[in-house]
Amino acid sequence: MMTQLILFNIANGLIIGAFYALMAIGLSLIMSLSDVINFAHGGFLAVGAYIAYTLSPYIGFWGGLVVAPVLTALLGLIVEKFLISRVYGRDPLYSLLLTFGLAFILEDGTRMIWGAQSVPYAVPNWLMSPLSSQYFFLTGYRLLMIALVAIAVGGLFWVMNKTRLGLRIRAGTLDLETVSVLGVNVRVLRNLNFGIGIYLAGLAGVLAAGQLGLQPTIGASLIMPSFVAIIIGGLGSLLGTLLGGLLIGVASALTSVFVPSGTEAVMYVMMALVLLVRPQGLLGEEGRF
Amino acid sequence: MSGFDLRKQVPNVVVWLLLLTMPLWMNAVGGYTQLGTQVVVMGLAAMSLNFLLGYTGVLSFGHAAYFGLGAYGVGMTIRYLVPSTGIGMLVGTGVGALAAAIIGPMIVRLRGVYFAMVTIAFAQVFYFVAFRWNHVTGGDDGLTNWTREPINFGFATLHIEQDPVTFYYFVLAIFAVAVAVMALLLQSPFGRTLIAIRENERRTRFLGINVNFHIWASWLISCTFMALSGTLYALLNNFVDPRALYWTQSGVFVIMCVLGGMRSFWGPLVGAAIYVVLQDYLSSATPNWMSFIGLVFVVAVLFFPRGVLGIFRRKSVE
Numbered sequence: 001m002m003t004q005l006i007l008f009n010i011a012n013g014l015i016i017g018a019f020y021a022l023m024a025i026g027l028s029l030i031m032s033l034s035d036v037i038n039f040a041h042g043g044f045l046a047v048g049a050y051i052a053y054t055l056s057p058y059i060g061f062w063g064g065l066v067v068a069p070v071l072t073a074l075l076g077l078i079v080e081k082f083l084i085s086r087v088y089g090r091d092p093l094y095s096l097l098l099t100f101g102l103a104f105i106l107e108d109g110t111r112m113i114w115g116a117q118s119v120p121y122a123v124p125n126w127l128m129s130p131l132s133s134q135y136f137f138l139t140g141y142r143l144l145m146i147a148l149v150a151i152a153v154g155g156l157f158w159v160m161n162k163t164r165l166g167l168r169i170r171a172g173t174l175d176l177e178t179v180s181v182l183g184v185n186v187r188v189l190r191n192l193n194f195g196i197g198i199y200l201a202g203l204a205g206v207l208a209a210g211q212l213g214l215q216p217t218i219g220a221s222l223i224m225p226s227f228v229a230i231i232i233g234g235l236g237s238l239l240g241t242l243l244g245g246l247l248i249g250v251a252s253a254l255t256s257v258f259v260p261s262g263t264e265a266v267m268y269v270m271m272a273l274v275l276l277v278r279p280q281g282l283l284g285e286e287g288r289f
Numbered sequence: 290m291s292g293f294d295l296r297k298q299v300p301n302v303v304v305w306l307l308l309l310t311m312p313l314w315m316n317a318v319g320g321y322t323q324l325g326t327q328v329v330v331m332g333l334a335a336m337s338l339n340f341l342l343g344y345t346g347v348l349s350f351g352h353a354a355y356f357g358l359g360a361y362g363v364g365m366t367i368r369y370l371v372p373s374t375g376i377g378m379l380v381g382t383g384v385g386a387l388a389a390a391i392i393g394p395m396i397v398r399l400r401g402v403y404f405a406m407v408t409i410a411f412a413q414v415f416y417f418v419a420f421r422w423n424h425v426t427g428g429d430d431g432l433t434n435w436t437r438e439p440i441n442f443g444f445a446t447l448h449i450e451q452d453p454v455t456f457y458y459f460v461l462a463i464f465a466v467a468v469a470v471m472a473l474l475l476q477s478p479f480g481r482t483l484i485a486i487r488e489n490e491r492r493t494r495f496l497g498i499n500v501n502f503h504i505w506a507s508w509l510i511s512c513t514f515m516a517l518s519g520t521l522y523a524l525l526n527n528f529v530d531p532r533a534l535y536w537t538q539s540g541v542f543v544i545m546c547v548l549g550g551m552r553s554f555w556g557p558l559v560g561a562a563i564y565v566v567l568q569d570y571l572s573s574a575t576p577n578w579m580s581f582i583g584l585v586f587v588v589a590v591l592f593f594p595r596g597v598l599g600i601f602r603r604k605s606v607e
Contacts, residue, residue, distance in 0.1 A: 039540075086591060093401045094590045095518040097547060100540045101586025108579035224536065227410045235403060271410060275395045276536050286573055 008137045009253040010041045013143055015211065017249020018149040021242045022204035024226035025034070025156065026197030031230070032173040033193045034088060036095040040079075041201050041220025041226070043106025048072035048202030049209035049218060050114050053121050061124055067147075069202035075105065076198025082189050088190070103220075111216040121209040145259050152203055153242055156196070169193050173236065225249075228267045232274050234284020243282060308461060312454045313414050323525065324452040324569055328562045330521045333464050335545035335557030337514035340471055342543065343551035344480065345507040345583050346484050346487030350405040350539050351412030355512040356414060357534030358385040358520025364529045368435035369425075374449070375440055378520040385516020386509065388415070421533040431530030436448040449524075460521050465513050466532060472554065474510065483507050540586075546591055550596030559597055 023041060030038050038096060038231040052068035059067060079102065087094045160166035168189055172179045180186045201219075208218060233244030248267040255266040274281060311325045336350045362381025367374070396407050420425045426432055437456075440447040449456045474480050482503055485493045494500050523529045532538065541564065549560025567585065571578035593600065 035402055037406055084588065090594070092596060093342075093543070093547070096348070096350065096405060097540070097544055098539075098590045100544075101583040101590070104537075104579045104583030108577055108583065109549070112577060112580070171487070174404050184521070198321060224410065224413050227406050231407060231410060249442065261421050264421070265414060268410065268414040268417075270406075272395060275407065279398055 006254070009257050010250055011137050011142070012248060013250035013253030014250070015145060016253065017246040018089060018146060019204050019208050019222055020225045020229045020246075020249055021245025022149055022200050022207075023222055024151065024229040024241045024245050025153065025238055026204075027223075027226055028230050028238065029169070030194055030197045032236050033169055033176070034084075034095075034190050036084060036088075036099065037092075038194075038197070039096065040102035040106055041100040041102045042071055042109070042195070042223040044076060044198050045201040045205035045208070045219035045222065046110050046216055047075065047106060049121070049203030049214050050205075051202075052206040053114070053119060053209060053214055055209075056122065061122065062265070065206055068183075068206050069199050072202030072205070073195045073199035077191055077195045080194040084194070085190065086189065100125075107216050107220065110270055114216070116216060118213050118215040121214045122209040135282040141210060145211065148203070148207065152200060153238075156200070157238065160245050165189075165192065191205055225252075225267060228271050229283075231271050232267075232281060234281025236285060237281065237283040240283030254276060260267075293584030299551075300498070304558070308464075312457055316397040320566070322457055322561045324565065325485055326453070326457045326525055327448050327512050327569075328558075328565050329457070329464050330518055330525060331561040331565050333467055333521070334515055334518040335542055335549070335561045336468060336554075337469065337511050337518060338542045339546045339551055339557045340475070340514070341507050341511035342546055343556070344475060344487065345483040345504060346490075346492035347504055347507065348401060349408045349508070349511070350407045350543060351408030351410075351536070352512065352515050352542050353536065353538035354412035355385040355389055356519035356522065356531075356538070356542070357513040357529070357531070358388055358420065360518070360523035360533050360535060361419060361432065363520040364432045364523045365425070367438065368432065372438050374438045374524065378517070378524075381520035381523070382513060385519065386513040389509050389512030389516075392559055393508050397508070399499045409539060412534065412536060412539060416531055419534055431528055433528060436527045437524040456525070460478040460525070463517070463521060467517060469540065471510075471514065475554075479503075479506075537565045543563045544586055544589065546596075547594070548585075548596055550598035552595070553598045556596050557596045563597065 012122060021138060023045065027038055027041050030036055048068050048277060049070075051071050052064035055065035083102070084095065084098060088099055100228070104211060123141055129139060131138045131140065131143075141147075158166075168184050172184075172186065172189055172193075176186060179189070204222070205219070210220070212218060226245070228248055229244035230241050231244070232247065233240030248270060251264050251266050251270060256263040278284075294518075308329065312322050315322055315325045334352075334356055338349065341347050341349055359381040362384040363377035364381075366377035366380040370376075370380075392411055396404060396411070399407055420428060423429070437450050439450050441457075447455070447459065447496075449459045475483075482493070482498055485498075486500055488504060490500055519533065522533065544562035545564050546557045547560065548563050549558065550556030564585075568578065568582065571581050575581065589596075
């Protein structure tokens with residue numbers, strides 16, 4: 001029974017950790033290239049989830065899963081183009097405050113449009129039933145989530161390592177000025193990079209809506225652990241961020257079995273330890289920050 | 290130091306005249322005394338943050354934690370230990386300073402947005418403690434069943450518990466001492482070193498100055514005064530809840546500094562006044578006050594990056 005309980009919590013932890021990781025990878029992409037902490041990331045996540053909720057009666061669950069993150073990314077491209085790009089090159093303080101204000105507007109906006117109460121997000125029934133009676137926590141939906149997160153992260157790694165866009169983004173995080181001098185349109189690069197980050201947030205939003213329930217604060221509760229995931233994994237390392245997200249997800253799920261009141265605290269303790277022993281993060285490069 | 294310049298004293302005189310006479314005109318312009326007290330408390334908080342943000346150039350986004358520690362410190366001392374406002378304030382300020390002193394060494398090596406992210410993440414720890422430890426802190430409902438106590442000096446007793454005007458002047462007296470200490474520190478060689486770090490960290494390092502130690506000291510001073518203002522905030526409301534520690538509150542302190550102007554000593558006080566009055570008005574006028582506050586952030590960043598006092602200063606230079 002105990003093994004089952006622990007397995008159950010590890011599975012839960014991996015799922016929640018996958019959300020943290022999806023969000024954290026997007027945040028980390030934007031932070032590395034544009035030096036912007038996107039506080040509005042949680043707001044975009046919520047918008048993605050609500051778009052899927054609104055569209056799925058017409059285009060179905062699968063349609064929503066495909067379309068909603070794309071629409072969220074489009075919104076992200078617009079916001080970046082008209083607001084965030086205007087504070088590049090200024091003290092990072094201003095971009096922080098700008099995205100902070102956007103976070104307020106997005107959260108209040110979703111509340112205005114869709115209401116403060118939690119709304120049910122319909123997932124096909126056959127996906128929600130357990131696959132086996134002994135491992136009741138393994139539903140099709142959870143496997144689907146894990147698979148989609150794996151595909152999204154794998155796809156991102158492919159883009160970053162095998163395509164010209166990824167090469168330019170990686171080069172830009174190291175020395176944006178040189179990349180610009182070499183003839184790359186940095187404005188477009190940052191815009192696309194922001195869009196990729198928001199796409200991941202939107203995808204996380206749609207998946208989270210089916211698992212955690214949908215209310216306007218859904219993003220706000222995921223953003224802080226995402227910061228912790230970045231710090232633990234190491235800023236600039238996408239693999240590290242992925243690892244950090246999964247690690248804190250599993251750690252807090254396991255802590256909830258033994259010390260329920262320490263569920264949230266454990267990830268911050270881990271963060272403090274990492275900062276003391278290895279300030280650049282588990283897989284981060286030394287000397288970048 | 291330059292000689293005594295009478296014109297440079299004009300802002301100081303104006304600010305102090307307004308603060309000292311506040312209870313006389315506040316009701317006439319449609320406010321109430323507690324609103325004025327809130328401006329002074331939030332003003333002290335914003336000025337404390339600006340010691341680090343504006344004068345040392347270090348971007349902290351987690352100052353609400355120390356504000357909240359001060360607030361919970363005074364509330365819990367009065368409720369559980371001794372019914373004394375003075376001891377409560379000492380405990381609250383001390384707890385905030387202690388936490389800052391311990392966390393400081395872990396973060397002084399970091400810079401820029403990374404510093405901001407780590408401070409905000411650390412601040413969440415205290416939020417979750419206040420939220421989860423509910424049989425002591427009251428959890429989400431906040432810490433209630435305590436009130437500020439009259440202060441006995443031996444020869445006289447100051448009755449701050451009922452009359453809002455008496456309490457206002459009590460808060461103003463603390464504010465005056467705190468602000469004077471910060472002003473003196475900023476004019477000392479220590480303060481000049483902080484400004485040097487802000488202007489050019491590398492050059493300051495080459496002069497043989499221990500930059501990380503100075504940032505730690507500035508962080509500690511800033512957080513200590515933050516905790517002090519937190520104790521006043523709790524005393525004002527006779528209540529604390531975890532929202533005083535939440536990360537959005539940290540952002541609110543930063544926007545106060547920016548709204549008023551980070552490069553001037555009184556700027557954060559002006560920013561706090563604007564923010565407190567605006568929020569007081571908006572939260573009673575519209576259920577969507579959050580959107581408007583968000584809009585204030587966006588507009589301030591895009592159009593008034595130097596703050597209200599920055600606009601005046603630029604005009605006077607032209």
